[in-house]
Amino acid sequence: MTPAPIELHPVGHVRSPYKTRHDAPRQGRFSDTVSEIVIDEKYQPALWQIEGKKNLWVLCWFDRADRTVLRATPPGASAEKGVFAIRSPDRPNPVSLCMVDLLEVNGCVLKVRGLDAIDGTPVIDIKVYSAETDSAKER
Amino acid sequence: MTPAPIELHPVGHVRSPYKTRHDAPRQGRFSDTVSEIVIDEKYQPALWQIEGKKNLWVLCWFDRADRTVLRATPPGASAEKGVFAIRSPDRPNPVSLCMVDLLEVNGCVLKVRGLDAIDGTPVIDIKVYSAETDSAKER
Numbered sequence: 001m002t003p004a005p006i007e008l009h010p011v012g013h014v015r016s017p018y019k020t021r022h023d024a025p026r027q028g029r030f031s032d033t034v035s036e037i038v039i040d041e042k043y044q045p046a047l048w049q050i051e052g053k054k055n056l057w058v059l060c061w062f063d064r065a066d067r068t069v070l071r072a073t074p075p076g077a078s079a080e081k082g083v084f085a086i087r088s089p090d091r092p093n094p095v096s097l098c099m100v101d102l103l104e105v106n107g108c109v110l111k112v113r114g115l116d117a118i119d120g121t122p123v124i125d126i127k128v129y130s131a132e133t134d135s136a137k138e139r
Numbered sequence: 140m141t142p143a144p145i146e147l148h149p150v151g152h153v154r155s156p157y158k159t160r161h162d163a164p165r166q167g168r169f170s171d172t173v174s175e176i177v178i179d180e181k182y183q184p185a186l187w188q189i190e191g192k193k194n195l196w197v198l199c200w201f202d203r204a205d206r207t208v209l210r211a212t213p214p215g216a217s218a219e220k221g222v223f224a225i226r227s228p229d230r231p232n233p234v235s236l237c238m239v240d241l242l243e244v245n246g247c248v249l250k251v252r253g254l255d256a257i258d259g260t261p262v263i264d265i266k267v268y269s270a271e272t273d274s275a276k277e278r
Contacts, residue, residue, distance in 0.1 A: 092148060
C-alpha cells in the first residue's frame, strides 16, 4: 500500500519571542512565555466561541525539523529511541502537539502561554482540550 | 502572508472493525475496541523501544472529513461553535488526535485500544504521551 501524499494548508502562524530552534524550550508547557497565534482571516469563523476555553491543543508544522530522523536520543537519556516513542521535533511528519493556556482573543489573534513553537511557525490546527478523553487515567 | 502548502506522507494505516464514519464512536477513548496500526516497513526504526509505553497519541489523517466546515454543532450541544473550539472531525486540516492504550507490538503492527479512526485511515504520526506536559493541571 503506497498511500497518496496529503496537502496541509496553514491556517495561521506563530508570533513568538523564540527566534531560533535553539531559543525554544524543550517543553513549552513549563515556560511562562506568552506567544500569539495569528489565524488567517478566512479561517476566523473557526474561532467562534473559543473565548472561555482554558486549554487548547495547538498543532504546528515544524518546518525546520529533519524529516529523515527515525531514531534520536532525548535530552538526559542515555540511549536512542524511535521517534514514535519520544517527543522529538524531528520525525517523518513534524506535526507538533503543544498544550497552551488561552489568555486572550482579539479578532484573529490568540494570546497563549506555553507554546514551544518559534516565530513564524505555520499553525495547522487548534482543538479544545478535553480532560475526559485526553488523559491517561484508567477508564 | 500566504504560506506554502505542506506535504504529509502517511507512515502507516489503521486496521479497524469500524468500516464507516457512522460506525466509529464519537470519542474512541471511551470504547474497548481493539484496532491495529500498521506502520510501513521503511518507518519501523521509528518504533524502536515503543514497547513498554502505556499511552500513545495517534495522529491520523481523516481523509473522509469535510475541509470546508468552519463551524459545527457538537452532539448534545444547542449551538454552533467554531471547529477550533471543539473536536469536530471536519476542519480545514483534518489531523485527528486520539489517545490510545498500547497493548502489544509485533514488528510493524501496534495493537491498541481506544482508537477512533475507521478502517484504512492513514496514520501520520505517533507520539508518546507525557503526563507532565499533556495535562491541564496548574503549573
